[in-house]
Amino acid sequence: MDGVTATGIRAHARIVARADGRGGTALPVLEGEGPLAPRRTRSSGSEAKVMLVGAMSGPLGGDRFTLGVRVEEGARLHVGSAAATLALPGQAEGEARYDVRLDVADGGELHWMPEQLISAEGSELYVTTRVEAGAGARLVLREEQVLGRVGERPGRLTSRLTVRAGGRTVLDQELACGLGAPGGWDGPAVLAGHRAVGQLVVVRPEFAERPVEARALGACAAVVPLAGPAALVSAVAPDALRLRRLLDEALTGLG
Amino acid sequence: MSRAALLVLADGRFPAGGHAHSGGAEAAVKAGRITDAATLEEFCRGRLHTAGLVAGALAAAAALGADPGELDAAADARTPSPALRTAARRLGRQLLRAARSTWPSSELDALAREFPKGAHQPVVLGLAARAAGLGPEDAAHCAAYESVSGPATATVRLLSLDPFDATGALARLAPELDRVADRAVAAARRVRAEGADALPAASGPLLEVGAEWHAAWPVRLFAS
Amino acid sequence: MHLGHTHDGPAAVSADARRPDGTRRALRVGLGGPVGSGKTATVAALCRALRAELSLAVVTNDIYTREDAEFLLREAVLPPERISAVETGACPHTAIRDDISANLEAVEDLEDTVGPLDLILVESGGDNLTATFSKGLVDAQIFVIDVAGGDDIPRKGGPGVTTADLLVVNKTDLAPYVGSDLARMSADAREQRAGLPVVFQSLRGGDGVADVAAWVRGRLAAWTA
Numbered sequence: 001m002d003g004v005t006a007t008g009i010r011a012h013a014r015i016v017a018r019a020d021g022r023g024g025t026a027l028p029v030l031e032g033e034g035p036l037a038p039r040r041t042r043s044s045g046s047e048a049k050v051m052l053v054g055a056m057s058g059p060l061g062g063d064r065f066t067l068g069v070r071v072e073e074g075a076r077l078h079v080g081s082a083a084a085t086l087a088l089p090g091q092a093e094g095e096a097r098y099d100v101r102l103d104v105a106d107g108g109e110l111h112w113m114p115e116q117l118i119s120a121e122g123s124e125l126y127v128t129t130r131v132e133a134g135a136g137a138r139l140v141l142r143e144e145q146v147l148g149r150v151g152e153r154p155g156r157l158t159s160r161l162t163v164r165a166g167g168r169t170v171l172d173q174e175l176a177c178g179l180g181a182p183g184g185w186d187g188p189a190v191l192a193g194h195r196a197v198g199q200l201v202v203v204r205p206e207f208a209e210r211p212v213e214a215r216a217l218g219a220c221a222a223v224v225p226l227a228g229p230a231a232l233v234s235a236v237a238p239d240a241l242r243l244r245r246l247l248d249e250a251l252t253g254l255g
Numbered sequence: 256m257s258r259a260a261l262l263v264l265a266d267g268r269f270p271a272g273g274h275a276h277s278g279g280a281e282a283a284v285k286a287g288r289i290t291d292a293a294t295l296e297e298f299c300r301g302r303l304h305t306a307g308l309v310a311g312a313l314a315a316a317a318a319l320g321a322d323p324g325e326l327d328a329a330a331d332a333r334t335p336s337p338a339l340r341t342a343a344r345r346l347g348r349q350l351l352r353a354a355r356s357t358w359p360s361s362e363l364d365a366l367a368r369e370f371p372k373g374a375h376q377p378v379v380l381g382l383a384a385r386a387a388g389l390g391p392e393d394a395a396h397c398a399a400y401e402s403v404s405g406p407a408t409a410t411v412r413l414l415s416l417d418p419f420d421a422t423g424a425l426a427r428l429a430p431e432l433d434r435v436a437d438r439a440v441a442a443a444r445r446v447r448a449e450g451a452d453a454l455p456a457a458s459g460p461l462l463e464v465g466a467e468w469h470a471a472w473p474v475r476l477f478a479s
Numbered sequence: 480m481h482l483g484h485t486h487d488g489p490a491a492v493s494a495d496a497r498r499p500d501g502t503r504r505a506l507r508v509g510l511g512g513p514v515g516s517g518k519t520a521t522v523a524a525l526c527r528a529l530r531a532e533l534s535l536a537v538v539t540n541d542i543y544t545r546e547d548a549e550f551l552l553r554e555a556v557l558p559p560e561r562i563s564a565v566e567t568g569a570c571p572h573t574a575i576r577d578d579i580s581a582n583l584e585a586v587e588d589l590e591d592t593v594g595p596l597d598l599i600l601v602e603s604g605g606d607n608l609t610a611t612f613s614k615g616l617v618d619a620q621i622f623v624i625d626v627a628g629g630d631d632i633p634r635k636g637g638p639g640v641t642t643a644d645l646l647v648v649n650k651t652d653l654a655p656y657v658g659s660d661l662a663r664m665s666a667d668a669r670e671q672r673a674g675l676p677v678v679f680q681s682l683r684g685g686d687g688v689a690d691v692a693a694w695v696r697g698r699l700a701a702w703t704a
Contacts, residue, residue: 270577270578270580272578272581273578273582275568275581276568276573293487345581345584348584349581352580352584354537409568411567413569474545476568477568478566478581
């Protein structure tokens, strides 16, 4: 941590996963501090598991967090988080930023499954997630946003998710919602009163040859093939619990 | 530059296939999310700031001469729903036919050769504007306007809505539409230096999800 | 129309008589007329009558997506790849007259996917008496009315009745039951149409669709001449 400044906290975390040559995955780099503390937990088989433990609440207004994960060839990594991330208003001026960069090499596999991001009333957060997946990389990425705690109006949350797979951008989506977001964000074209919204991106090399079949799961969720070796589950729901259920079911359906 | 050329291109009767598409309104009506003029306006507002902004920026970038292939790939990445990608390419192909006949141009012919099955409609729209002697501001306005005029017209048919109410909603959106077009052009001007990543990627989850739901219906009035 | 334009472009723009590779494209015949007059039944009968001698395909324009296409598929008058449905956004007359772009895509796609065709029938969704096909889309059009819709329709005229290249008065077998005067319909039609042909037919008996099929053969002979 670079310390607390008038412009908020700057925090950085880095994880590198590398095949250990014995069929397992080593973590030669596992660093981070304060609000972004990665901890290695029990591995299962060849997969290393890391839990992000938030030692402080955050991000607050003016904070700037960056998180980089690199999964090298043949390594398998699962990243989760111990609790939901709560975006809160802060003392410092301006929006908070949270930039996540995930690199998965050819033959690497990453499960990026953090808990929800909750946009509390009065908060202002811009979060970007950028994925670079190599030609033979495998990825499961879950992203869930909850607009406001129970009974609370949402803060302003803007979230951009960019996924590159095999050298081309297969998904580039930005969702802006909450107080001060461009008009219509809670209307019938965008969220229509739903307070939880999520995406699940699955990259598998075999999808290039055999893309998933597009399927609507009612009027609030769909599984779609992207223009590349990837599939997307997109869903809106009244609350976090029902959103998770939709995404879990859809992921199971992808086999 | 001819202002009247913009009127020709933006005319709802320009024969480029738009009349058969509802811009997601048919799905939103069936889901009970559009029920009257007020909910139509809110739908259009949301579509304007998401799909409309992206379409406006793609069209403006094409009008500025950015590589159509790169823009088309950027449109794919910003359109996760395959039903919407198909509709956008079909409309692009129809628009290209109309534009090549209306404003013959070697750039439009080259686009037809590169994309025999159609490029994303906003990309074609930008090149059509270019062929008509129009600029990026015109292209962005045209794309942003189409993002709301289509659903408004469709909802008049779907709900037997008073057409004056629907037109009134469009008129109230006009100042926001100007701002969206400005943002679109500003982003498009950055494409030359920064590439297609500079284009906005604003999305409406229910537009994407609704399009897949709609595509699966056995009976519907509109193609999308 | 763009007949006589050069043909080295990447794709045809409108009603070019030749395909981009220089070969002559299929003759396109439109069938329009009011709801329930028997357009789809006539298309089905034409397919059965002509499919052995001609390579043909059908484009339907439905109010509701694919209804007429589904009927033709169920009746198995043509293999499914030769039947294409255009979605019309609740305005079938727009798709055949004011904005023909989707139909042009459909006819060109059929020629591209099922190979050289002699004839493409473009069926309009059921509409009113004013609906006619654009000359940018079809080379000839047939307007189908029926005796049960009222024997005053020919007298009333309208663009379909007066200008169609062929007027078909369908369901003549029903005339005694609905009190329609066929002689009067015939006289009115001839007066309205200034010498353009009229066919009275019943698909349930007599020669069925034979007269219409003969007329189509004549148009095709003129097209390929």
